[in-house]
Amino acid sequence: MHPALKILVGALMVTLGVYSTLGFWPEVLTFVKAGIGPLLVLVGAFIVWLESDELKMRREQKESSQTDGMQRQFTEAIEGETDEGVEQAQPVQEGNTCSECGKTFDTERGMHIHQAQKHE
Numbered sequence: 001m002h003p004a005l006k007i008l009v010g011a012l013m014v015t016l017g018v019y020s021t022l023g024f025w026p027e028v029l030t031f032v033k034a035g036i037g038p039l040l041v042l043v044g045a046f047i048v049w050l051e052s053d054e055l056k057m058r059r060e061q062k063e064s065s066q067t068d069g070m071q072r073q074f075t076e077a078i079e080g081e082t083d084e085g086v087e088q089a090q091p092v093q094e095g096n097t098c099s100e101c102g103k104t105f106d107t108e109r110g111m112h113i114h115q116a117q118k119h120e
Helices: 003-022 025-079 108-118
Strands: none
Touching (some): 003 025
């Protein structure tokens, strides 16, 4: 059930409860007439609050998806997948692979530095 409808049902129950205890029609009608304005204000404020929160969440979701897209494009550009002018990485020589962890390096010197720092 929609929250606004629950509020209306609750307000109706309060009104009926007051009616059953008072038992006087003119006073009950005056009470109901006096309560309609504040009830409308309460329900209207509730609806405005819900919808503004929904709008805020949609805006944040849209900004998040745009940021994710830009990050993906940036990553692809760095890796050379999307730009034609970016040179592709040179294949790594087979002899530049660390014998202990299997990591490959562009140069033999890079592999020796890695071994000295990580495995000694």
